[in-house]
Every structure is written in structure tokens, then in C-alpha cells.
Amino acid sequence: MISLMRNSMGKRVYKAVLWITLLSLAGTTLLSMLLGRLGGGRSGVVVTVNGRPITARSLELKKAELTSEIRELHARLGGYADSILEMQGLSGKPQDIALRALIQKELLAEVAFKSGLRHMSPLYVSERMGDSSFVVRTMPEIIPLHLFKGGRLDGQALQKHLRHSGISMSDFEHQVEEVVALTVLQSILPSFVYSPRNEQRTGQRELKAQRSYSIIKLPLSTFIARESKKPLSEGELKAFYDKENGATKRYWSEDKRSGTAWTFTSDSYGMTASEVEIRRYYTQHLKEFDKKPFEEVKAKVERAVVLGKFKQRFAIESKQIQGSRVEDFVSKHGGVMRQLPLMSQKALASKKDNQAESLLFEIMRPGQTRAATSEKGALLVRLDTFEAGAALPFEQVKDRVKSDLIEEKALRAMSDELKRLTVLSTSGSFDAAIKSYEGVAIKKYSDLSPQSEQWPVLEKEGLPVARMKKMIHPHYAFSYMTKEQGVIVVLDKLEMMSGAPEKTEQAIVQSELDLQLFSAGFIASLNNSATIKHYEKSQRPEPVYYEE
Template sequence: MITVIRRGMKSRVYKGLLLVIALALAGAFSLPGIIKMAMSKTEWVIDINGTKVDRNDLVRAIMGQQELVEIFRTYYGENAELFAQLMGLVLNPEVLAFDKIVRDTLLDQATQKLFIAVDREYISQQLHNLPFLQQETPSLVPRYIIGPQGIEMNRLRNHLQKIGLTTADFEDRIEHALERSMTLVFVQHASYTLESEVKNRFIRENSGKKFTLLTIPMSTFLKKVKEQEVSQQELKTFFDAKNSKEKRYWVPERRAGIVWEITPRMYGITVSNEQIEKYYNDNKARYFVESPTKVTVRRIVFNNKQEATNARQKFIADPASFANDAESIATFSKNTHERDFEKAAFLLKNDGDFSPVIKTSKGFEIIQRISREPQTYKSFSSVSNSIRDSLLAQSFQHAFEEDVQQLKKRALQDVTVWQKFVDEKGGASKNIESIVNDNSPLAQVLFRLHKDGYSFYFSEGKGFVVKLSYIDKRHLPSLALLQERVTEDLYQERALTAMQEQFAQLKQESQGKSFQEIAKDLDAKVRTTDWINTKDQETLQKLTAEGVPTTQLLQLEKIGAVVEFTTGKEGHLGRLDDIQAFDEQLFNAQKTQLRRMQLKDAYQISQQAFVASLYRNATIKTNESYNYNQQ
């Protein structure tokens, strides 16, 4: 199977995809020190329905999730945490790894019960699907094994050796990943969508709605609960409960140190114009295609093969007659049409040539080539700078990694070799002020070190050497030091509970009273909205900024329906007053697209429900003697 990967790397599409990912997410994956620790001893850490997962697998999974977390943070930048919360994600590699192991194992067990297997040809095809490999098996295909020309085979072998896997293990895990994917495909295709669901989606997305909204500020409830003094015992009970369940008042561990930045310039690495030009000429068909090869063809479709075969003989004798009955196909490139049709079209050598009779989803076809446009390439001048940067980064990364790997070995006898190395290279130093483990590349390295220890990582075309100089252990301050904060938190929680209870009661009262009547005896504001439509983003953003719960309101589908919604700032009671008239003509125009979108949602829901059922019926145990925090 490794050979299959090597052959697949010759594909222009595949290598182009690799280059995009390698350049967009520049920087090597820093192999964590936990691998060495894990390999020293094997013990089970998770038991899933009797299937035991050993600590080596957990460590590999953590490593893979660290890779994905880094990609996520690179893509979303300073807003990564916010987007993660909106998606319901926790950017904690350990938590993500644990969940992925359990999910994959449950799906493996389901796959076995369903007798699902994939053939070797399909496996070979998917080995060229890099996004799939990096998502499903990130610990097997980390970024650092990807070079400008695709997967570096030596790096792949070295990587597998470092994480304790053989080539056979690699093949087996890829096969299991594909079987899991196939199982979910079968599950999703059991989904369906009703006409009423499609119509409701149209109404949600196109029909405007009017609402009445009753709002009470949190301050009203907070003022009331503060009328009752909190006892010291109540504070202690609250303080202990929050620390037991969610570690609310624990101060996280913080670490400080020094980081030295090493650049390609410090290595004296240069790239000549000849090297750049050679790389361009060797790879322009893979990476630098301006416009791919295109063909224009005609086709005729027949109901049976014999009819098509007889007709082909006639067309060969009288080529001009083909155009009378043929359908002309607009000029196209590869990967835009059905595979068998496309293959036959691009195999035609000359204009006017006929294909053999081929079988497609439409029937039995004969294709005639009308014209062919050869592929064109980006000019050397337009890509030379990016090639130079890529080759420079690759050369530097190789040299830097070789040096630090040697330093790690020598440092076992003499730790000062690290300091000598950065002094020799003239690395620019920067003090690391006290930081928490935010899973950034720097923090990941710093939080694996012992005090006064050194390590390294590679990111964005630069190398970094890190020294840990100070550790402030995680600790829980006394209640006395946090008295004011804990008191305010307790009041806030009581006020929120009171607000939720009040609005649950108001929702019941709204069945027989108007919002104006309800508001008379309360410190409440009542307002009505104009038409609100999900596609009117400007209005939605304005209302959301004013505190209006537009998402919850727009989910109402029946006139008179009421929804309650509370936040840390205020509580809302919303009622749907009117819906714009149904536009039958617009619905019919959008029906096909809406059904496709609704079915896509149904696919996702069915997969989630299937996995949730596996969790619900599973027996999952953890090895209490295993120190998860150590990892």
C-alpha cells in the first residue's frame, strides 16, 4: 500500500492539493515527547464494550488531535476559541482524543456487526484523498511528512517507526477508517425528507415574521435576591460545589521561560535561480497549471449495446452523419463529468475520432471529439518567489530538524549544548511571561518540559528552541481571598434561577393574557417587531446587538406560539404574531434546491443519531490507575 501512495503522488490533482495544504498551513508537526514515555510501557486505558485501548493508542490519538487543533487555531486565529464554542467544540487535544477513540471503536464494532468491508481498489483510491486521511487518521498523516512534492516517503516511514507502527499497522488503520466512513454513508442513505419539511424550510428562509417581545433585565432579579444576605455556610457550600464539579475557582498552572527564534538566514541557506527554475520545469505540470487540458465532444446515447455497436460502424463509414443526431457537450476539463465518459473523451487522439461504445449512467454511448485545448502554465516570473520561499523553508526545516535531533541525544549527557547551539546561531531570544496551556505550539512544548529543560518546535518557516525556567503549579485559593467574587457569583446564580422560574411561569400565563397585561405588574418592556426574515442579515445583526433573541424567535412556526429565553443579562418572552403569505410560485422555483439542503441536514442528523445510540448502549470504562493528566 505504501507503493500505492507513491504511485498516487504522481497525480497532478493530488500533488496540487498537498501543496495548497502544505503552504497554507506551513510549519512542521513537532513530535511530542509523550511518545517515548508511552512506548516504555503498554497498559489499557479505556475499555469500550470489552475492547481495550492501550495507552500507546491514546497517545497517538492525542498527537493527532494536537495537529487538528493547531490547524483550527491557524485558520481562525485569535477568534479560534469563539468559533470553537459556537461549533460546540473544546480545543483540548486530550478530550478530543478520548472522544475520537471511543467513537471510532464503537463504529468499528458496528461495522463488524453489519459485515461491512471495503475492497482493495477503493482503499487505493482513498489513499490519494489527503483531506480524508488527515481528518480521520491525523496521527498517521501529520503535516510534517508533507513536502512541496507531496508525502515524503522517508518521513512517513520514520514517522510510523517513531509512533511504534509498522506498514501493516498503517494499512490496517486506513482500512478501518474507510469502513467506518462507509458505515456512516449507509446510515445517511437511510434518511428521507417529507414535503412538509421542505415547505417549512422554505417558510423559515423566505417568509417574514412579526413578533411581540417582553423583556425583563437581569438587574431586576439580582436586586431582589440581594435583599437576602448570604451566610458564610452558604458561600462555602457554593464554593465547594463549583470547585468539585467544574473547578471554577482553581488557578491554572502557569509557566515561564525563554524562546529563541532561528531563521533560515542564520543557517546561511540560499536557493539559486537555477534551483528555482529546475523545480518549476520539473513540477509545472503538477503545481503550476494555469488552465487544464480541455476537450469539446459530441455524444449519442443508445438503450442497448448492440444498437450502439451497429451505429458506430455506420458513423465510422460516414463521420458527418454523427453530428445530425448527436448532443454537443460544452468544453470541459477533467473531474467535471462522469468518470467513464470523461476517460473515453480524453483518450481520443484526434479531432473527429470516435470512442468505443462505453457504458455510463445514461446508457450506452459513442463520443466524438470536436476539439482539444492543451493545458497552459503559470509564468515562471509569477511563481518564482513562492517557489523560492518553499524551497528555502524545506531546506531549512531539514537542517534544523537534523540539528535538534542530534542536540536531544547529546543533551542527555550535557544539557548546555542547547545554549551553545542558540548562541552559535545567534538566535533572537524572547522572555516567555507566565502563560497557561492554551494548546498553542509554544505552550504545548513548554508544558511538556521539566524545569530548566529544553525542547523545540517548527512553525511558519522558522525554528524555535524553548527553555522552561519557572512553574507556578495549579492551585485553589482560599475562600477568604475570593470572598467578594464568590458572593457575587452566588447572587448571579440565584438571580438566573429566579429569572428562569419567572419566565417559565409567564409562558404559562401568556396562554390567556396579552403581553401588555403581563407587563403591568412587572418591570418589563414590551415591543413589537417589523417583518423579520432570515435572509435579512443586516436587520438580524442589528436586533441581535440590541439583545433580541432572533434565532429563538425565528424557530417559531405557528402564529400565537410563545418561546422563553434567558441570558445572563435579561430574560425574554417572544410570541409569533404573523407570517407573510406563502409564495407558491417562489416555492416551486426553489423546491429542488430546498429538498437537497433538507436531505443534507437529514443525513447529518441520522449519522449523529446513530452514533448517539452507540454511545447510549455502550459500556465504557477507564483504567483508574492510569494518570490521564500526565499525558
């Protein structure tokens, strides 16, 4: 198995995976030793992982993020906070946890890069981006929650957010691909090690057991109603308004543009087609003309040839137009002018034939032009005026700010309640706690075998079927959130199906011996594995280049 792993991933990638396992076993002791020797300026490099730098600023930001999250959980959940933090792997010193997280991220990124996972299929990335629960769970820093409308990512809102944040589309796509690659890698990491006795039995239960579930749905509207009854001060609203405007310009007026559009036809260019060109095009596109005789479709073929030549020439010439040359170009080729009034992108969405207006919003500076061609001819658009958006007066959007703040508080409260109820799922007070919620919906699914025909139905309903099939502890639960509700999935019962005996004790003991041999090889490989270097004085970060 080890040789197969080395051949499939490559020796260096294999070692990096092993180091990830080592770091998870090392705990905070090794990290504390590293941190004890860190020093120097806050902007320098404090640790390198296989040559990739981790700066003191990154460490401080991660530590601050974790510290804030831990304090917030303690403030809201009280005695439940410690158990939830332990479940999430956040128990211990924030600085230790932060460094461990950053080191693991660098190792995972390197493994993903060298294993080829960075070359993600565009279709797969698009599929992942279409899963709103995946995006909300894995990309909260890249794609804020308010960019979703009706449970789906709003493309126009995303583009506006990226423009306001100064992020190019290529950088955004790179970040998304990196997140998707890391999640794929994290999903396959467990297959690189053997499983101990109890986990082998777990695997059998996953494959051969019948399960019964309770699906509990808590509507977001219930939490919104609760938060609406709580008073909000003017200061709270103003602080939320300032925070959102500073982060995403949420309460800003839209940019507006006006311009001029000119349309052109092949006739104005005086384009013609020779007999040879017409016959050649006919021969190459015979199916396009339903294999009709040449003389019958000759006029149609000629128009197609002329239009093609016109589009090609227009595309070349329109790229060379600058400033005052627009009028010369229009005069020469007989363009028909149309004024495009001042409008926002939201107004653009309501127009049916909006090719010219769409081009207008692709132009960044007044005086610049964009060109496009279609079956009807060609189009040239110039941006004449640009009015940048500005912060809307607080009083004007006060009601909207209040509604948004209440919804954010409701989402946070629902998240906390889901965590609390998930912890309670194994206790006798769980049922009473669930029934106390107004509007709660509980649905039961009984005796589902791994091959049950009901699984595709559950998947269409949006339930996380793959995760449900992996549940093996009765009365344990997990939870997740959608835009409209919080969902708790409880495994009520698990029974082995008849004719499916569990693995024999002898087979399990043999697997444990294999695991010991694997561990010995693992320890022997550490001397040649990942290099983690720390600095007593911070170093200036150097550019990192990967070797293909």
C-alpha cells in the first residue's frame, strides 16, 4: 500500500501528508517550543514550512480571529462553550492553535500543488460554487453571506463586491480554486492511513447498517422574531452601518454611466465576396444549408461570407480607435448613433435588448470604447460620463440597516442554538428543548439501508446524504444552516442488516499488526520530511516559487 501511495502521489507529496499527521499528533507541546523562540518585528517571517513563509502579522491576525471567536462563544454559551470548543479543536492557547492552523494550511497547499489538485476541472469548481451550503461553510471570508439571494449566489452582487474590494476576477478565481483543492485534499487524506479496530468496525457499519433518522428544521423566521423584540440603540445601528460600508460598501449608491453607441452593417463597409469564396464556404458548411443545391442557397451563402469578413475587419479596426478617432471612424463607415442615458447596473437588468448598455459597464474610464459583433452587424460603445457611487445617508437607509442587523443577529443566534442542541442530542432533555421552538418541523425516516431507493429522494430535498450515511453512533447529531433555516440531523437507530456479520477478530488483529509496521516506516521517514524553520529575529519575506 505504501509503494502504491508513493507512486501515485510522488515521494515529496507523500512525506508532506505524513507531516500533517505528525502535526496533529504533536499537540501544542512542539508548537509552544517554537513559539517560545519567536521574536523580532511583527512584519517579518517567524516560521517557514518547506520554504514557504508564515509572517508574524499572519500569526497575529489568526490569533486575534480565534481569540475573538472563543470569547464570543464563552459570552453567548457560558458553560456549553468549552465542550463546543473542544469539538471544534479550539481548546488550548489561541496562539498555539493559530500557528498549528497556519502550518497545516501551508502543508495542505503544498500537497495540493504538487499532487496536481491545483488543476481543478472548471466544471467541478462550478458545481461546488453552485452548492450554497459548501460556499457558506468554506468561503466566508471570500464570499460574504449577504451576496446570496434566495439561497443562491447573486452573480451581479458578487461582481460589485469584488470591484469594491479591489479584487480582480482572476485573483478571485484563484482563491476559489485553492479552497476547492484544499477541501478535496482534506476529503481524501483519511484514505492514506490504516484504521484501528474500532474504526474498521465503523467502516462496516457505514456500509452494511440500517439507519433511522430525525430531521429537525428550525426556521430562521423564529429567530428573527425573537431578535426583533430586543431593543437596538442608535449607536448599534450606526456601528453596523459603518462596519458594513467599510468592509463591502453595502449601503452605497450604485455607480452610474452614460455613453454613446454606434451600430454598423456590412453594407457600410462595402464588403463583397468572390465566387471562389462563396463556393468554398458552401462546401465547408454544407450542413448549415441543409445540403440544398448551391444555386438555391447562393444568396444566403454570400451574405454569410460577407458578414464573416465584415466582423473580422471590424474587430481589428475597432481595437485601434482612440479618443477623437472615434468620430473619424464613425464618419468613414457610416455608423448610426444612439445616446445611452445615465443609468445604474440595476436598471440595466430590466432592459431586454441591452447589449450596448452591457458593454458600457465593461468600460472603466470615460473616453474608452468597447466593440462587439452579432448576426445583425457590429456595435461600438463609448463611455462618456461616470458617476461613482457614494455612501447613502444613514437616515435614508436606517430601516434597512436595522433589518439587516436583526437578520445577522438571528443567524448568529440560530448558529449558537444549533451547536447547543447538537451537544444535547445525547441527553434526555433534547426532545423537550426541540419542542419549545415555534414553527419547528420534525420528519422521521426509518430503516434506510445503504441501497435504499429513498436516498436519491433525500438528496433532491437538499439533505447531506453522504454525511448521513457515515453516521454510526445512535442519538448523535450534526447540524448545518441554510439561508432560511437551521437543520439538525439525528441518528435515532442503527442496526446491522441480517446476513452482514462484522469483521472477525483475527482479521482485525492482523490489520493492527499492519498498522504497527506502517507506523515504523512513518517514523523512519521523518528525517527526510518537511522542514519547519523558525527565526529568533524576524526575516524579510522572500518570494516563493514552486518547481514544476
